[in-house]
Amino acid sequence: MVGNLYIIEKARLDDLIRLLREDGCRVVGPTIRDGAIVFDEIASAEQLPRGWTDVQEAGHYRLERRTDDAYFGYVVGPYSCKRYLFPPRQRLFSITRNGRPLSGFDVDVTSASPPRIAFLGVRACDLAALEIQDRVFNAEYADPYYRDVRRSAVLIAVNCSEPGGTCFCSSMQTGPRCTRLFDLALTELPAAFAAEAGTERGRALLERLSPQPADRNVQHLVELMLESAAEHMGRALDTRELPEILLQNPEHPHWNRVAERCLACANCTLSCPTCFCSNVEDSTDLGGSRAERWRSWGSCFTLEFSYHTGGFSRSSVRARYRQWLTHKLAGWHEQFGMSGCVGCGRCITWCPVGIDVTKEATTIADDVRRADVAERGARERSR
Amino acid sequence: MSAEMTYRPPVISGHERPMVPALARIIDRTVETSNTATYQLELCDPGLAAKFRFRPGQFNMVYAFGVGEAAISICSDPGDCTKFSHTIRHVGSVTFAISRLSPGDCVGVRGPFGSSWPLSACRGRDVLLVAGGIGIAPLRPMIYELLRHRDLYGRLMLLYGVRSPRDMLYREEVEGWMRRRDFQVLTTVDYPDADWSGPVGVVTNLMRRVRVDAARTSVFVCGPRIMNRAAAHSFLAHHVPQEHIFVSLERNMRCGIGQCGHCQYGPKFVCKDGPVFSYASIQHQFSKEEI
Known part of the structure; x- marks a missing residue:
């Protein structure tokens, strides 16, 4: 089943979110906030920006109504998975002085156990970004928080059939098709989703969504849509040398x-x-007996x-x-x-x-x- | 880059998390100059203390409670890692906080981090060390190693420049090295006092006083940026090969493990690709401004 293309009804998207939540995941997906499509926790398919698209240009971002009611008819907003794996501000530890000044201190690294996150609507460029961040945060010295969230993360990807005005993933050879890392990859068709499982976990999820094998016409349609998307990037970059x-x-x-x-x-x-x-910032409380280390985006x-x-x-x-x-x-x-x-x-x-x-x-x-x-x-x- | 420069002893930290310091006790404090002291430390956890090893040229992140961390080179003898020392000039908030501590007090330590001086690459060769100011500190572990296996190396020379005679670090030790017949040590000052009878001027002037056989000399440089540049360029002019000129660089560091991004120097992370670089590996950015 892994690697084969299936058809699932659009109504199954809500089931997918429910299943993921029942499995103990926080589902993080695209939703509209402050005039932009951001990643945030969602509880149902209702919260997806259905029927909306984004118009992007250099220094320009606007949401507009689509003529159809596609669930994923837009590209990427200002947020990415980074915010959840490498939070903008994070406490690394707290530390308490004991006894006479500086005769010793106790370190506390316990924080709430990292959440299990299912990312819904991740695009090919974002999967490539995850692969890059893995090499930064999950290599020789693993960042414990990143490692834990990443290990348990479920990745429900979406192939891009309508690139945005500032997209150039085909130049960077990262998209528009999702080729790796995902558990499940969806391609939105007018009346259904084409779905492909990339892992055993994705396969198990897909099985619970009443999948029908996709016939050759559907396979051909998906190929055409993604080939056409690769040729309609808003931007291009020649990376030779x-x-x-x-x-x-x-x-x-x-x-x-x-x-x-x-x-x-x-x-x-x-x-x-x-x-x-x-x-990396270190600070103490006013009494000077308890200190913390915070890491924040620089x-x-x-x-x-x-x-x-x-x-x-x-x-x-x-x-x-x-x-x-x-x-x-x-x-x-x-x-x-x-x-x-x-x-x-x-x-x-x-x-x-x-x-x-x-x-x-x-x-x-x-x-x-x-x-x-x-x-x-x-x-x-x-x- | 030699395998030796890339070999790393295990990093010691608290709670097996690379960003959490391990507790270390100050067991001795030696005042070096008006604003500089050497702190001998011992890790409080005996298990960690037994595991701690470092190579000459490596550094630790030293944490002052609640104030922050600074990247500070290890200046003691790598032959005895049960205790280790840091010579610290009290110039910033973290180092000021450390200056208020006494033996018995604790700091946090993570490390060792970074590359080391490639000792095996200079076996059988003449070794010339150039130090400016506190730049002598990361070279000192190297000097201990060179002297311990003195017969493995050719001529051994140290050129050491300081601002004024009273800014000289490890004074008695330097005087001891000067008395050895197998170690040529030359010192210079920018501002002499009444008792100073040695050379006056920048450390690169001392190069005229030593015989450098370019084909068989390995050079190790650590000092202020302007000194590093002047020294590297004059050795290149003397035809010392780029692969045999090594420089230790300083840069803002917040993590030591190539994650915070602050220490980037062109495509290099000074914290993990450095701080010791061969000139050959950084020649494209070495003389550029604002890299």
Whole structure:
């Protein structure tokens, strides 16, 4: 059954949510809040943004009514699974002084046991982001909270048949089709869902949803929809030699032009599903006998991020933007063996001044490629 | 990078969680200068203390109760890991808090983290150490190792620069090294006092006073950024191969395990790929500003 395509009725979606909840999961799925589609806990299919779509462009996000009542007729909002696996603020431990000042302390790491979460409506780019975050948080030194939530997480993915205006997952080879990590992957058809189980757990879930084997016409339709989606991305990025080009051109003049627009607001790093930087803060209560350590999302766009005893490593906005983009598209390969960008387009949509990562990287890369060609030509002429 | 630089002793932390410090007691405190002291520590949990090992050049995250943590190199002899020492200059909130502690008081420790000086890579070679100010601290464990197996190495030299004579760390020990015939130690100061009869000026000036056989010398550098740059560049100009110049770098660190992102230096994490780097591995960013 794993890997085969089945048809389930749309009404089964509510059953799926109920089954997951009965299995002890908190179901986290797309829902409308404050004019955007965010990930939040849901109790029924009623809370999904049925019949809504999102219009996304650089620095632009609007919800609009669809002409149909599709459950998943939109792409990604500002939130991703990151918020649940690597919470924006988290207490790492509390610590109590005992006896004479500093003669010892007791550490308490016990926190509420990590929730079992079923993510519903995760897109291919978000699955790729999970794979990336696994390499950051679940590698040599596992983050205990991430490890526990990740291990028990159920992933109900949705294939994207209508990419958004800032999407470029096909350039980053992460989508629009979900190819791995998922327990169950759905493709929304006009009158039903096509469903594919990726794991035993997904298979067991699917069996409880009265699946019918999909005939060849349905299989063909799903293929066509996803092929067409891959060809209709709102953005594109040519990644050939991009890591080398970015690492070798930190003085390219275009970094200055981006810096003139960048507000260093950190929206891109907050909305990015793979940005993992954090601050660690220690503090005590007023009595000074109990202390805590908290970890919170950090951003390389803030000045204090690069503070050290000798000053700031990156005092200019130019250096901070360059750090972010170069890290994401280039340095990440050396660090984790893959790009840090999944092509979800969130940083483009949520940038208040509409800085477009694909345009900025392309401007630099094209310029360097052109210069290389010109240089080769000149060398050959002089021979 | 040699296997030795990537070999890591196990990281000791509290509750088997990498971000939780283990309790360590201050057993001795030696005042080095007006704002610097060396703290000898011992892990309170005997099980952890028995497991603790470090390699020269590695660092610990040292925690002052409720104030925070600082990445501080281990400066004691790796031959005896049951106790270990940190030389701490009291310049920030965490190090100030530590300055108020006395023997018997506790701090938190996580570590050791990071890469180490590649001792085996310099076997049979001349070894030249260049230290600026508190940069001598991470080199000291290396000096103990080199002297313990002195016959494995060629000529051994230390160039040590400090701001003024009273800023010299480990003074008696340095004087002891100077008396050895198998260890050439040269010191310099920026601001001499009435008793100073040695060289005056930056530490790189001392390079003129030693014979560097570029083909058979390994160089180890630790000091302020400007000194690191000047030293590395002048050794390159003397044709010391890039793979034989090693530099220990300093950067803001919040975790030590490559997760907080603060210490990124181009594609490197200083906390886990460094702090000891071969010049060859960081040549693209070494002289760039604001990386």
